[in-house]
Amino acid sequence: MIVIKNHKVKRILxxxxxxxLIPAVAVCGSVLFSEQKHIFVSLVVAFFSLVLFxxxxxxxxxxxxxxxxxAVMTAISVLGRFIPFFKPITALTVITAMYLGGExxxxxxxxxxxxxxxxxxxxxxxxxxxxxxxxxxxxxxxIAERLKSNRALLLTYGVLSGVAFSLIMDVWTVLWYSxxxxxxxxxxxxxxxxxxxxxxxxxxxxxxxFLAKPFGDKLERMKIKYGV
Numbered sequence: 001m002i003v004i005k006n007h008k009v010k011r012i013l014x015x016x017x018x019x020x021l022i023p024a025v026a027v028c029g030s031v032l033f034s035e036q037k038h039i040f041v042s043l044v045v046a047f048f049s050l051v052l053f054x055x056x057x058x059x060x061x062x063x064x065x066x067x068x069x070x071a072v073m074t075a076i077s078v079l080g081r082f083i084p085f086f087k088p089i090t091a092l093t094v095i096t097a098m099y100l101g102g103e104x105x106x107x108x109x110x111x112x113x114x115x116x117x118x119x120x121x122x123x124x125x126x127x128x129x130x131x132x133x134x135x136x137x138x139x140x141x142x143i144a145e146r147l148k149s150n151r152a153l154l155l156t157y158g159v160l161s162g163v164a165f166s167l168i169m170d171v172w173t174v175l176w177y178s179x180x181x182x183x184x185x186x187x188x189x190x191x192x193x194x195x196x197x198x199x200x201x202x203x204x205x206x207x208x209x210f211l212a213k214p215f216g217d218k219l220e221r222m223k224i225k226y227g228v
Contacts, residue, residue, distance in 0.1 A: 010055045017052040018106055018138045026127040030175045038124040042114055045130045049110040056103035065226045069219065070096065070104045077112040081120070085199065089113070090161050091207035092215070093137040098148055099219040102141020109133030128172040135168070136161045148216070158208040162200030166193050 022045055029041030053070070073096045080088035089112045097105025113129035140147060140157065147154045170189040174181055190197075 013052065013055045014103065017048050017055075018135060022048050022131055022134065026131045027171075027175065029127055030124050030172060031180075033124075038126060039122055041124070042117075042122065042126045042130065045127050046110060046114055049107050049130070049134060053103045053107040056101050066100060066104065069100060069222060070107055073100075073104075074108050074111045074115070077108055078116045081112070081116040086203040086206065087200075088203070088207040088211065089116075089133055090136055090165065090200070090204045091158065091211055093133050094140040094147070094154075094158065094161065094204075094208065095212055095215045095219070097137040097140035098144040098212075099216055099223065102138040102144075105137025105141045106134040107137075109135075109137040124176065125169070125172055128169055132165045132168040136164060151212075154212060155205050155208055158204035159201040162202070162204045163197055165200055166190070166197035169193075 025041060025044050025048065029038070029044070033041055053067075056066070073092055077089045077092040080092065089109065093105050093109035093112065096108045110130040110133065113126060113133055117123075117126050117129070140161075143157075147157060167190065170186060170193060171181070173189045173193075174186045178185060
């Protein structure tokens with residue numbers, strides 16, 4: 001297990017990877033690479049997601065135990081995507097971030113998209129799904145204490161996450177239709193996606209309402225028991 005010990009390097013990577021490198025890979029991959037090479041772009045995003053996760057390791061043993069918890073949450077998230085219409089990926093990503101950190105949340109969201117798409121279909125959209133769910137988890141980790149102490153804020157974040165996911169995916173839609181980014185086409189895509197955006201927001205609200213406390217309590221107990 002690799003552990004990055006330089007705290008200054010960790011801080012820099014925690015900013016650059018989710019906010020610069022991965023968005024750049026997703027956008028450039030959509031614009032510069034042919035559709036046949038989409039899996040390569042998605043694997044690059046997965047690699048950077050893992051590097052980001054490693055920046056959260058303080059000790060080798062702690063990192064290993066944390067990875068096991070993240071693997072379990074990812075597996076549950078992938079299975080949850082088979083639920084018709086309502087998908088719990090965002091809720092599980094947010095819950096993971098709240099109790100295991102933003103890096104863990106980014107990884108769960110990112111890998112959930114990649115792994116589930118081996119069934120639902122890989123494509124140039126996969127990297128943007130990985131980015132969208134990853135960023136939702138990353139931001140949730142930054143405001144984790146507020147989300148845990150304020151249920152209304154948590155549910156509001158879930159609703160806003162549904163909107164944010166749709167807005168990010170609409171960027172891919174525009175890049176797919178045109179050679180560059182067209183603002184008019186982007187607003188048209190947002191308008192056309194309103195029913196899906198509402199469904200995302202409602203499903204996030206419902207799953208966070210019912211899953212946040214039971215999953216959160218279990219993760220909190222595991223953190224204490226195993227010293228994560």
